[in-house]
Amino acid sequence: MAAHDAWALICRLFAGGTPVLRATLSSREASVLSVLGKAVKPTVVDQSFVLCPHCQQHRAQVWGDGRGGRMCRCPDCGPVTIETNDGAALALDEDWLRQKMRLALGIESRDGIDDLGGGVWRLGEARRSPVLLARDLSRVLHEPALLDRVRVAGGDIQVITPRSSTTRGSPFGTGVQWLRLEERFTFYGGGITFIATSPSATPVVADSATPVNGPFSADFRWATLPDVQATPIQFTDGQSKVLGALWAFKGEATTAERIMQRAGLDSAKPSDLFKIKTKDKGKPEPAAQHAAYGALVVTQQRAGLYAMPCAAAGKEVAMT
Numbered sequence: 160m161a162a163h164d165a166w167a168l169i170c171r172l173f174a175g176g177t178p179v180l181r182a183t184l185s186s187r188e189a190s191v192l193s194v195l196g197k198a199v200k201p202t203v204v205d206q207s208f209v210l211c212p213h214c215q216q217h218r219a220q221v222w223g224d225g226r227g228g229r230m231c232r233c234p235d236c237g238p239v240t241i242e243t244n245d246g247a248a249l250a251l252d253e254d255w256l257r258q259k260m261r262l263a264l265g266i267e268s269r270d271g272i273d274d275l276g277g278g279v280w281r282l283g284e285a286r287r288s289p290v291l292l293a294r295d296l297s298r299v300l301h302e303p304a305l306l307d308r309v310r311v312a313g314g315d316i317q318v319i320t321p322r323s324s325t326t327r328g329s330p331f332g333t334g335v336q337w338l339r340l341e342e343r344f345t346f347y348g349g350g351i352t353f354i355a356t357s358p359s360a361t362p363v364v365a366d367s368a369t370p371v372n373g374p375f376s377a378d379f380r381w382a383t384l385p386d387v388q389a390t391p392i393q394f395t396d397g398q399s400k401v402l403g404a405l406w407a408f409k410g411e412a413t414t415a416e417r418i419m420q421r422a423g424l425d426s427a428k429p430s431d432l433f434k435i436k437t438k439d440k441g442k443p444e445p446a447a448q449h450a451a452y453g454a455l456v457v458t459q460q461r462a463g464l465y466a467m468p469c470a471a472a473g474k475e476v477a478m479t
């Protein structure tokens with residue numbers, strides 16, 4: 160939890176781009192300061208002008224109130240009392256952030272970091288893919304020339320920014336990937352770690368794909384086979400019927416006819432539904448479905464028998 164809170168504070172400091180007063184940190188934020196080490200550095204905020212605490216709209220000069228306290232004169236609110244604080248603040252070490260981001264992404268050290276101005280940096284190239292770090296997504300969205308400056312032939316651009324309150328999903332066209340700083344990275348062991356897949360991007364899939372019958376989801380629409388694909392594999396309606404039918408025979412070798420009858424399908428044999436059609440050549444989903452079938456089903460060609468060995472293991476579990 161500490162690592163998560165530490166990363167949340169780093170992201171907040173980066174998004175804001177200015178030091179924050181220690182006095183304004185939440186107790187959770189204050190509790191992770193010791194974990195953050197070199198990522199944050201103490202600083203002092205000039206207290207001769209403050210943001211009006213009442214309207215948060217105007218910066219106003221600070222005066223003594225003649226009784227030992229302090230106040231500011233806001234053009235809208237008039238005199239507003241300011242709670243005393245010593246101006247002790249902390250700031251994110253942004254050089255630290257950019258260097259650790261490069262390490263997390265495996266960016267070669269020989270090409271340096273380019274400051275493109277206005278809170279946008281080119282961190283370098285990760286596997287021939289230019290990486291931009293920006294304080295604000297809208298800046299990159301509204302200035303496409305920034306992308307043209309870093310674009311290379313044959314490599315997608317990765318744009319890393321803090322979350323946006325107004326934008327979700329994929330705001331850029333093809334060839335540009337948006338990675339949310341809060342979700343795709345985390346603070347770990349004094350550095351930064353890249354999270355390869357976004358857990359929140361596919362919450363529906365994660366739930367309905369949960370393996371219940373061996374590697375299969377409850378409805379056989381999904382299989383979790385890490386050797387075939389890192390993420391769960393989704394099947395078509397017909398494919399899931401065939402897989403469910405094979406599962407029902409509990410690992411015993413069975414004829415194609417009985418399996419297809421049980422599945423309620425017209426095709427001659429189970430493998431018919433897993434062939435890759437010519438129009439689907441090169442598409443990842445049919446390839447994964449085909450590979451999953453190959454990994455799950457044992458075929459005795461000559462005898463015309465099919466078996467699903469993992470369903471036999473399921474039987475043993477069910478009997479205990």
Ligand SMILES: [Zn+2]
Binds near residue numbers: 211213216233235
């Ligand atoms: Zn005010």
